[in-house]
Amino acid sequence: MVQLAIAGLLAAAAGAGLYLYVAVSPPGLSGDESERIAAIHMMAVERPRGAGKVLADAAENDPSAAVRAVAVGALVHFLEPEFRPAVVKCTDDENARVRAVAAGTLGRYGDAEAADVLAEMVSDDDEEQVVLAALDALADCKAPMAIVALLEAAAKGLSDKVRMVAMRSLLRKYDGKVPDGVEPSKQRRWRDLLQRWRRFDQIKDAYAAADVELIDRPGDIIGPDRHPERRD
Secondary structure, three states: OHHHHHHHHHHOOOHHHHHHHHHHOOOOOOOOHHHHHHHHHHHHHHOOOOHHHHHHHHHHHOOOHHHHHHHHHHHHHOOOHHHHHHHHHHOOOOOHHHHHHHHHHHHOOOOHHHHHHHHHHHHHOOOHHHHHHHHHHHOOOOOHHHHHHHHHHHHHOOOHHHHHHHHHHHHHOOOOOOOOOOOOOOHHHHHHHHHHHHOOHHHHHHHHHHOOOOOOOHHHOOOOOOOHHHOO
């Protein structure tokens, strides 16, 4: 009864009730789905002591996929190492929405470990929304594998949308953008764009650091190369 009463206070956005709730019931949330989601939103805003543990537990164990998704999304405000396993676990959740949200949170860690998991999601997940979320998150990762995964997806992604998002995420790392009129459906121009990016030293260095072979396709260049300085 105490937990239900406190959950009601949370749903009504009572900040004092939130702190009491965390102190009384750190293992998890109570109330119906909407009340649990309201509590999570409040924790993300107020960030009371112990909230990260409650959110991690909800992200991993709540029976509602909607609650798990909101919880792992809220963990973006709690990027301490102790909560990272919960985020990683959510990247393998049975629900695609949870996996997609988890990809966004994991990308905020921005390191090699995050890039490896996100790259695996790009190559292995069957749901386009998850792949797109992972590609977007890879733009925040500085590890060489992030660059490799993005360029490979831009070349081999299962749909035009995936290939475009991959290229946009890659170019975002260099404050660039896809040229007007260039899109995956225009295959010759798209292959030309891919090959020109393969010639960047930063790209070559990333492939070497990730120990992945870079397949050079000089024949894909259309017309004269206007940037010979990017060659070896």
